[in-house]
Amino acid sequence: MKKLCIFCGSASGQGTKYIEFGTKIGELLVQYKIGLVYGGASIGLMGAIADSVIKNGGHVTGVIPRALVHYEVAHNGLSELIVTENMHQRKQMMYDCADAFLSLPGGMGTLDEMFEVLTWTQLKYHEKPSYIFNFDGFYDSLLSYLKHSQSEGFIKTDHLKLLTEIKDLGSLEKLLLQGI
Numbered sequence: 001m002k003k004l005c006i007f008c009g010s011a012s013g014q015g016t017k018y019i020e021f022g023t024k025i026g027e028l029l030v031q032y033k034i035g036l037v038y039g040g041a042s043i044g045l046m047g048a049i050a051d052s053v054i055k056n057g058g059h060v061t062g063v064i065p066r067a068l069v070h071y072e073v074a075h076n077g078l079s080e081l082i083v084t085e086n087m088h089q090r091k092q093m094m095y096d097c098a099d100a101f102l103s104l105p106g107g108m109g110t111l112d113e114m115f116e117v118l119t120w121t122q123l124k125y126h127e128k129p130s131y132i133f134n135f136d137g138f139y140d141s142l143l144s145y146l147k148h149s150q151s152e153g154f155i156k157t158d159h160l161k162l163l164t165e166i167k168d169l170g171s172l173e174k175l176l177l178q179g180i
Contacts, residue, residue, distance in 0.1 A: 001059060002179050003035040005098030007113040009106035010044040018105055019048045021135055024169060025104070026052025032176035033058075037097045039090070040064030040082070042075035045104060050075050063093045091116060100180035101130045102166075105138045114163075122159045129180065133166045 012019055026049045029036055036053045039046055040062030053060050054077050061080045065087050068074070074081060084090045095101075095117055103114040118130055132139055143165060150160045166172050 001033060001035045002099045003037050003059075003061065003097055004029065004176075004180055005037040005094050005101045005117075006046075006049060006104060007101065007106060007110045008038070008045045008049065008104035009110060010039070010041045010046050011107065012044050012048070013105060017136065018045050021045075022048035022104070023052040025049055025172070026058070027056055028169065028173060028176055029053055030056035030058035032173070034176055034180060035059040035061065035079075037061045037063065037094055039094070039109075040074050040078070041068075042073045042077075045106065047073075047075060049104075050078065054078070061097055063090050063097070065090045095120070095126070095128075098128065100128055100175075102172075103130070103132045103139075105135055111142075118159075118162055121162050129164065130162060131164045131166050131172075131175065133172065139165075 022045045030053055036050065036058065038050060041047055041064065050060050050062065059079045062075050062078045063082045063084060064074050065084050069083060082093055084093055091113060101117050103110060120126055121130060134140065134143065146155060146160060149155045150157060
């Protein structure tokens with residue numbers, strides 16, 4: 001089974017739209033027989049996606065550092081929960097377990113994970129694809145910054161192409177149908 005690592009918030013965001021979006025993502029993963037790898041929390045957008053995958057009979061691997069087991073309320077209904085000693089081990093384990101990466105709305109931790117995995121791709125530590133779901137324009141400013149940085153000569157055009165923007169669920173479904 002192919003596995004998609006999702007980076008996203010342990011917060012729920014404003015209103016219900018992010019949780020509803022996460023629930024739909026979970027349903028699609030199960031529909032296309034793609035396993036979920038994520039940060040292991042039972043709260044926020046992370047928890048909503050995991051709950052949806054579990055509810056629909058899919059496979060979920062959560063990876064969480066020991067220090068965050070209580071803080072992020074580790075999910076106790078996962079197919080597999082891996083507890084690491086620190087954040088570095090968490091990220092390494094998530095990256096190793098996944099076949100591709102998808103960034104959804106989130107905060108600093110989401111950006112940290114996304115940029116680290118992109119840097120690893122840039123440095124040829126792996127060749128796994130990375131996607132950013134620009135849900136409801138959430139990442140417009142970030143994508144604009146990246147294009148500006150490229151136009152100013154700080155990001156190579158080839159490296160900018162390592163992150164593929166997704167704007168709608170139909171585009172995500174096509175990727176899932178292809179096995180990521």
